[in-house]
Amino acid sequence: xxxxxxxxxxxxxxxxxxxxxxxxxxxxxxxxxxxxxxxxxxxxxxxxxxxxxxxxxxxxxxxxxxxxxxxxxxxxxxxxxxxxxxxxxxxxxxxxxxxxxxxxxxxxxxxxxxxxxxxxxxxxxxxxxxxxxxxxxxxxxxxxxxxxxxxxxxxxxxxxxxxxxxxxxxxxxxxxxxxxxxxxxxxxxxxxxxxxxxxxxxxxxxxxxxxxxxxxxxxxxxxxxxxxxxxxxxxxxxxxxxxxxxxxxxxxxxxxxxxxxxxxxxxxxxxxxxxxxxxxxxxxxxxxxxxxxxxxxxxxxxxxxxxxxxxxxxxxxxxxxxxxxxxxxxxxxxxxxxxxxxxxxxxxxxxxxxxxxxxxxxxxxxxxxxxxx
Numbered sequence: 001x002x003x004x005x006x007x008x009x010x011x012x013x014x015x016x017x018x019x020x021x022x023x024x025x026x027x028x029x030x031x032x033x034x035x036x037x038x039x040x041x042x043x044x045x046x047x048x049x050x051x052x053x054x055x056x057x058x059x060x061x062x063x064x065x066x067x068x069x070x071x072x073x074x075x076x077x078x079x080x081x082x083x084x085x086x087x088x089x090x091x092x093x094x095x096x097x098x099x100x101x102x103x104x105x106x107x108x109x110x111x112x113x114x115x116x117x118x119x120x121x122x123x124x125x126x127x128x129x130x131x132x133x134x135x136x137x138x139x140x141x142x143x144x145x146x147x148x149x150x151x152x153x154x155x156x157x158x159x160x161x162x163x164x165x166x167x168x169x170x171x172x173x174x175x176x177x178x179x180x181x182x183x184x185x186x187x188x189x190x191x192x193x194x195x196x197x198x199x200x201x202x203x204x205x206x207x208x209x210x211x212x213x214x215x216x217x218x219x220x221x222x223x224x225x226x227x228x229x230x231x232x233x234x235x236x237x238x239x240x241x242x243x244x245x246x247x248x249x250x251x252x253x254x255x256x257x258x259x260x261x262x263x264x265x266x267x268x269x270x271x272x273x274x275x276x277x278x279x280x281x282x283x284x285x286x287x288x289x290x291x292x293x294x295x296x297x298x299x300x301x302x303x304x305x306x307x308x309x310x311x312x313x314x315x316x317x318x319x320x321x322x323x324x325x326x327x328x329x330x331x332x333x334x335x336x337x338x339x340x341x342x343x344x345x346x347x348x349x350x351x352x353x354x355x356x357x358x359x360x361x362x363x364x365x366x367x368x369x370x371x372x373x
Contacts (some may be wrong), residue, residue: 025166032173039177043086043204046076046127052344053091055100066099067106074112080127080202086174087199090182091129091169094195098133105134115203123203130185130196132315137189146184147172190238218351232343233258235350238277240270240293241285241312246337250283253339259346267291271299274307280350284329286311294327301328308349312337342369 031037039340049069062069091109110132115125135354138146172182179200187193207264237254241247242265262277264270268290274282282300286293297309311332331345 022195023301028313029170029173032170032177037174037177039086041081041202042082042084043079043081045078046080047078048085049088050091050109050111052347053095054090056092056340056344057095060099061107064102065100065104066102068099068108069106069137070111072111072113076111076113076127077203080201081204082127082199082201083178086178090171090174090197090199093171094129094131094182094197097134097167098131098193098195102135102192106132107134108132113203116200125201125203126180127199127201128196128201130194131194132192132194134192137191137193138184138187139189143184143187148180171197232346233259234260235280235346236260236278237262237346238270238273238279238282239263239286240267240283240296241264242266242288243285246312246335250337250342253337253342254346257343265289266357267293267296270296271303274300274305275303279307281310281346283310283312294297297328310345310349331334 028037029141032236036226054068056373058068073157095107095109108131110130113125114128116121117124136338168182175182175197180198182198183196185194185196187194232254235258237259239247239250239261241250241263247263247265251261251263262273262279264273265288267284267288270284270288270293271291273279288296293311293313297311300309308330309328312335313330313332314335330349333342333345
């Protein structure tokens, strides 16, 4: 009975996550087509971004017995100027797609850099990713349909593996907004595929370091005891949320990942606790009694609070993103909360701390909401 109950819960969880991803893809694609998606050009650490991608997929690769690696073939600047949020979104779509259709063998992400300087941008270049898998492959006839919305290479693929075919379309549209593209380099049924992603970027003059030529690789079996997981060990979080069910769910996700969580139920308590306590991050529901999340965030910023504040909102449109930025949030997450996105977002902001495990709160540099997912 217990085993059956857990299996049913897992089915609900997986299908709920799949539905949420479809909704997110449709919203993003509609914003791209309406010209309402914003593109940032900011300095970011490529090594950290690729490290996050590796952590996100390495466990799933282990479970499937697939060798997963991220590596470079040329010297690549460690710090670049582009839109890290959109690059991350593209890579997540591409790697997730490759992993879904690969049952044995390997999945490799190979990246390289080529300078393409201009008078206006003397340090500009092209960042290229090749996503190479040993999966099911695609025949010549079905390759022509790959970048059409709501299509799969074959109708049977949607039934067997799920999905809508939006991931590739969205990734190509985002890459084009970043001055690049997404193409299929080659594919052979039964042997695998290779997709190429290109992104225009600028070598940041702030750093002369390069990404290591061989970055990350995982070949351990799924039975290995030291599985790679995304943890929040030692991170102290203030959760401002008035709904008891949401309090329980979010607290469970965070504490299961190693975080220390303190919960308050209204905006006034959120302000008081944030100013008096030492937290690495504040999660702020936007609709709360006494003071709303927006009012609480504004008051915190006006009183000199410079720690990361992440909004929890039911609104996913671009107007809400801009409004959140104007009100002083560093990022925002839409409900229903996706546990993976929640942990990723917290880890992303925690990187602005000198040491996320230490007791004392370290102030973080306030950054644009549009640079974050």
